Amino acid sequence: MRVSDDRYTRDRQRLDLALRLIRHEARTFTIRQWTGLSDDRIRKLYRSYVMNQDARCILRHRGKSPRQAAFFFRNAELNFQGAQLASLFLMYGLLSGTALGLEARYRIGSLESGTLFCQAYEAYLELHAPAGISFEHAWFLLLALARRDELGIFRCGACGGVQLRDLLARRARSCGNCRPAAAGGTGAALQPIIEYVAPC
Numbered sequence: 001m002r003v004s005d006d007r008y009t010r011d012r013q014r015l016d017l018a019l020r021l022i023r024h025e026a027r028t029f030t031i032r033q034w035t036g037l038s039d040d041r042i043r044k045l046y047r048s049y050v051m052n053q054d055a056r057c058i059l060r061h062r063g064k065s066p067r068q069a070a071f072f073f074r075n076a077e078l079n080f081q082g083a084q085l086a087s088l089f090l091m092y093g094l095l096s097g098t099a100l101g102l103e104a105r106y107r108i109g110s111l112e113s114g115t116l117f118c119q120a121y122e123a124y125l126e127l128h129a130p131a132g133i134s135f136e137h138a139w140f141l142l143l144a145l146a147r148r149d150e151l152g153i154f155r156c157g158a159c160g161g162v163q164l165r166d167l168l169a170r171r172a173r174s175c176g177n178c179r180p181a182a183a184g185g186t187g188a189a190l191q192p193i194i195e196y197v198a199p200c
């Protein structure tokens with residue numbers, strides 16, 4: 001009896017997370033990755049739970065997920081929002097700062113990690129309306145930060161602001177909040193984030 005109760009609860013959590021992901025316009029592939037549900041079950045869920053309710057404004061994305069780090073450097077606003085989202089990943093425990101750099105603290109396929117990711121993204125949505133970063137771009141950002149080969153986050157030595165940095169760029173960018181030294185500012189260097197302390 002206990003086993004079947006647990007199974008029921010788990011299945012319920014899986015469906016709840018899938019529904020939450022559908023509302024965020026996640027791709028079928030992403031929903032499958034996080035929930036383990038089959039494509040067929042996701043399609044049925046989409047039809048039965050969403051089409052009859054508030055789906056008029058929900059788009060279904062097909063095709064490939066976004067894969068370009070350059071998206072976060074298109075303009076200052078997207079760069080700022082990306083840095084905020086990265087900070088939220090740290091605050092929600094999806095990433096942690098170590099002496100070697102950022103480390104993944106999520107597990108793909110874990111309902112707990114999937115829920116935490118939704119919570120972090122929803123906290124980001126609270127800060128930005130309209131949001132510049134889609135759910136799929138946010139998911140790409142988390143993966144890229146955990147890989148440490150394309151994107152990183154750094155803290156400005158002068159203002160303490162968290163900055164997103166393109167690790168493949170030839171020249172390191174200076175802090176967007178501080179003016180460069182040539183313009184009379186501090187020209188503060190960006191330092192790797194080793195330990196992140198959530199603001200009060």
Ligand SMILES: [Zn+2]
Pocket residue numbers: 156157158159160161175176177178188
């Ligand atoms: Zn700064």
